[in-house]
Amino acid sequence: MVLTVDGLRMRYGETDVLHDVTFDARPGEVLALLGPNGAGKSTTIEILEGFRLRSAGRVEVLGVDPAAADERWRSRIGIVLQSWRDHGNWRVHELLQHLGTYYAPYSTPTTRRPWPTGELLDVVGLTAAAGQKIKTLSGGQRRRLDVAIGIVGRPDVLFLDEPTVGFDPEARYEFHDLVRRLADDLGTTILLTTHDLDEASKLAHRILVLAAGRIIASGSTAQLTRLIAGEDDVRWTVDGEPFRRSTTDSTALVRGLFSTYGDALGDLEVRRASLEDAYLTLVREHARERDQS
Structure with a gap:
């Protein structure tokens, strides 16, 4: 396992x-933490990244306890935080x-670490902005630069914290494609919050739902x-009269409706x-159980 908690x-x-x-997480797995x-x-992510000491339990990332990790281990970890670092006077390709x-x-x-700069710029969609000073980039371009900084070392494990904040729909689509390529082609294990x-539904092989620390x-x-x-x-009408039914097999129900009513x-x-239905139900039920206990 790449991650063991x-x-x-x-x-x-x-x-x-x-x-x-x-x-836990396997090589090339995309894990979403909701x-x-x-x-x-x-807190969980910071412990895995080695930035916070845990109180108890066992944690291993790439076979190493992050609390005792060295620089070689850190060279195999990539991190994309929510906020970007201000290196305003650097040009993109120089940084x-x-x-x-x-x-x-x-x-x-x-492993061919690190990424060649030109290839990396192309991967994150910043080739046209390579010569610009960072302070002149748009919000979406800065977010792409955050991603580039996180993967510049071609990491084995990548932590993504709200990675597409500020992305327009096209940029988000391109970033999702990048995440899939990192996981599928390079075997990068990705933990996404x-x-x-x-986004979680599209990207994650597996989803963990965390509530009140559990x-x-x-x-x-x-x-x-x-x-x-x-x-x-499932909702439908027959000769203008509305009907509604809940079912675990909507395909069979729809076939039966067409067979029974035809053009009517x-x-x-x-x-x-949807995942949203499941997520909201889980969180609400957990909160209700806590209130009753």
């Missing part, structure tokens, strides 16, 4: 903010080329929606259970 606990004073958090504000997502030199001592023939449920569900989008919001909502069937609408 077993019984992770974090306490501030008398308050536990993480309770027995346990999960949860409301204050759920413990940032990336300079940062790449920090990874050179840890390069190997098989996002409030964009559609993982309350884990699985693929399909598994979570079947588990929590497993029924589709109208206004057919199938609303399939």
Whole structure:
């Protein structure tokens, strides 16, 4: 396993903010960590990145405890934070080329670290802005630069914290394609935190739902929606009269409707259970159980 987290606990004073958090991740897996504000997502990520010491539990990233990791280990980790660093007077290509030199001592023939600057600029869609000073970039371009900084060392593990904030739809689509290529072609393991449920659904092989410091569900989008919001909502009319039914097999129901009513069937609408339905149900049920306990 690339990531192993077993019984992770974090306490501030008398308050536990993480309770027995346990999960793992394989090479090339994209893992999404979802949860409301204050759920413990940032604390979990910071512990995995080696920026925060845990109170208890076992954590390994690339076979190493992040709390005792060295520079060689850090050269294999990429991080994209929510806010960008202000290097305003650097030109884009100069900054990336300079940062790449920090990874050179840890390069190997098989991993080809770091990315060549020109190739990296093309990957993140900043080729046209290569000669611009960073302070002249738009918000979306700065966010692309954040991503470039995070992957300049061609990391084995990449942490993405709300990576597409500020992206327009085209930039978001291109970034999603980049994430898939990093995972599928280079075998990069990616841990993603996002409030964009559609993004998580599109990118993640597996989703962890964190609430009040505990993982309350884990699985693929399909598994979570079947588990929590497993029924589709089907609506239709017959000769103008409205009907509605919930079902776990909307395909069979629709076939039966056409067979029964033929041309009299109208206004057919199938609303399939979504990740958003599952997520909201999970978080609300967990909050209700906490209030009752």
